[in-house]
Amino acid sequence: MKFSYHRVQQKKDFAIVQIDNPPVNALSDEVKEELLTVLESLKKNNKAIILTGTGNKTFVAGADIKELGKLDENSGRKRVFRSKKLFSYIENYPIPIIAAVNAPALGGGFEVVMCCDICIAVKEARFGLPEVGIGVIPGGGGTQRLTNIISPGMAKLLIYTGKVIKADEALQLGIVQKVVEQEDLINEAEKMAVKVTQKAPLAIQYSKIAINEGLSANKEQGFDKEAELFSKLCATKDKNEGVHAFLEKRPPNFKGE
Incomplete structure (x- = not known):
């Protein structure tokens, strides 16, 4: 099956899904809906999914800032509930999803990572929730999921300041489970997927x-x-x-x- 915003590579017992919406793999409404369709189509015949992005600019970008500027309370509510639908689906997907973070994951991209089960990232990856810098808060579950991964105090520090952290620091905090070289990312993610698929x-x-x-x-x-x-x-x-x-x-x- 061919998709407009995603590339799918089928392996023996798992699939690799690449979000492909250049230049920054933005999570537009169309991308969100198609990702739901992609994942739904893969869950019956696979034991794990690797989720990554194309290119090396951004793993996944969240809201388009120009679009954000047009939102009012009602349209803002509709937007975050569309995000909530996708992120909850990823979080509760019946098989493990391994995030292979190929580039910076900020805002909505970081929220996608937090919905996945395991995260492998390249050394160049960066993580952060910078939303307060433009007058909003994380709207895809970031305030809730981050406090389940790290301490509430550290989550508040990252959110209140919009601090962006390197992959090694994310590893120390437990956000990332493994840091690798760029050229090793997919290979390491595949090794992890194989280990998972060998279990019951x-x-x-x-x-x-x-x-x-x-x-x-x-x-x-x-x-x-x-x-x-x-x-x-x-x-x-x-x-x-x-x-x-x-x-x-x-x-x-x-x-x-």
């Missing part, structure tokens, strides 16, 4: 649910959700296959059942 897909999916729901619940509710999902997995064919493979000292053959 239902177990990965349920782990994601437990983690995501636990972030918005109290500790006891999180424990209860984890126990519920563990119990369900005990009745799956994959659990039996995993146990037998371990005891027989052979690689498992998971079916997602």
Whole structure:
């Protein structure tokens, strides 16, 4: 299937999705809607997705500043709810999404990164939420997701000052999980995807649910959700296959059942 703003490369058990909206891969309304379509089309036949951008100027750009200048309260509300629809979809996507950050990820681009499960970035990447500098706040969940990744105090510092941080600092804060050279980015992301796809897909999916729901619940509710999902997995064919493979000292053959 051919898309207007995205390039899709299908691998054995995962797909690579490149946002391709030059010059800065801006998240226009058309790009948002098409990305939803792209991801929806890939979720049944894949065990992981790599999300990256084309070029080396920007991973993904958020709002077009000229468009932002035209917004009033009503149009602004419509815009952020379109973003919320996409970002929530990415965050709760049933299979892992690995962000391969090829260039600076600021504003909406950083918010996309925070929706993904794992982030690998090039050394040249930069991260930040500069919205207060133009009189607004992050509107795609940045104020909420960043405080689930780093301390509230550090999140406030980054948001209040609009500070842009380097990839190494993002790694230290836990925003990024691995920093690599530009030429190694996709290869390292593919290695990560292969490791994920070798595990039991239902177990990965349920782990994601437990983690995501636990972030918005109290500790006891999180424990209860984890126990519920563990119990369900005990009745799956994959659990039996995993146990037998371990005891027989052979690689498992998971079916997602």
